[in-house]
Amino acid sequence: MLVLxxxxxxxLAIGDDVIVEVVLIDGDRVRLGIHAPKDTRIFRRELLxxxxxxxxxxxxAPKISFEQE
Amino acid sequence: xxxETARFGDxxxxxxxxxxxxxxxxxxxxxxxxxxxxxxxxxxxYWLQSTQNxxxxxxxxxxxxxxxxxxxxxxxxxxEGLHIKDKNDLLILNVVVVPEKxxxxxANLAAPxxxxxxxxxxxxxxxxxxxLPIKYPIYDAIIKKLQGGASxxxxx
Numbered sequence: 001m002l003v004l005x006x007x008x009x010x011x012l013a014i015g016d017d018v019i020v021e022v023v024l025i026d027g028d029r030v031r032l033g034i035h036a037p038k039d040t041r042i043f044r045r046e047l048l049x050x051x052x053x054x055x056x057x058x059x060x061a062p063k064i065s066f067e068q069e
Numbered sequence: 070x071x072x073e074t075a076r077f078g079d080x081x082x083x084x085x086x087x088x089x090x091x092x093x094x095x096x097x098x099x100x101x102x103x104x105x106x107x108x109x110x111x112x113x114x115y116w117l118q119s120t121q122n123x124x125x126x127x128x129x130x131x132x133x134x135x136x137x138x139x140x141x142x143x144x145x146x147x148x149e150g151l152h153i154k155d156k157n158d159l160l161i162l163n164v165v166v167v168p169e170k171x172x173x174x175x176a177n178l179a180a181p182x183x184x185x186x187x188x189x190x191x192x193x194x195x196x197x198x199x200x201l202p203i204k205y206p207i208y209d210a211i212i213k214k215l216q217g218g219a220s221x222x223x224x225x
Contacts, residue, residue, distance in 0.1 A: 038144065039144045039145065039146040039147075041144070041194070041195060041196070041197075042197065043195045043196070043197035044197055047179060047180070047195050047197055047203070048095055048195055050203050051095045051096070051164075051177060051179070051180040051193070051195060051203065052095035052096035053096065054096075054164060054166050054175075054177045054180070054203060054204075055094055055095055055096035055097060055127060055164055055177075055193075056096040056097070057166045058127040058128060058164045058165060058166045058167070059097075059124075059125050059126065059127055061126075061127075061128050061165075061166075061167040062167060062168075062169050064110070064111045064114065064128070064167060064171070065110045065111065066110065066111060066112065066114075066211070066215055067109075067110055
């Protein structure tokens with residue numbers, strides 16, 4: 001893994017199309033600004049992990065019947 | 070072809086109903102082939118059933134049947150990735166986690182599954198947006214829908 005140090009207002013480029021800028025550092029939180037092509041989805045990594053957990057949980061559904069409820 | 074399911078038994082289904090997920094779905098990356106089952110007893114929950122592992126069937130909803138204001142933006146490249154040329158071939162699903170207490174069931178609105186019904190191709194998107202929770206309580210909307218009508222068993 002590549003590890004870089006950046007200050008507020010500094011940025012880094014990923015390939016030709018993506019720029020990630022450090023907008024604000026506040027304690028252990030960092031606000032990032034991301035410039036990327038519109039067709040690039042950007043999401044917090046937790047979303048992938050939580051969706052994987054949700055999908056696995058969904059596969060353990062109990063018996064379900066809505067009839068005559 | 071014969072479809073084996075642990076939950077609903079075995080049955081014959083036309084191969085054209087198969088939906089290929091080239092990347093699988095998160096948590097089940099190894100499963101590439103599913104069908105969507107419509108089971109009268111559980112409607113308006115449908116089932117995304119693996120055809121490779123009979124034990125894996127995920128309850129799903131069609132959000133537009135239940136939620137008036139569900140809105141997602143699908144990118145052109147995502148439609149192209151599924152070879153979707155006609156919006157009428159597009160089906161959107163959300164996976165539902167159903168705990169023992171049914172009223173606590175939640176739908177993952179942040180990760181819609183988009184399906185090209187015509188070509189049998191699917192993908193689960195990840196959309197990071199405040200208005201699309203991963204755990205959206207969906208039971209009330211289901212009960213409200215049930216107070217509407219019913220139909221029989223089939224496959225989409």
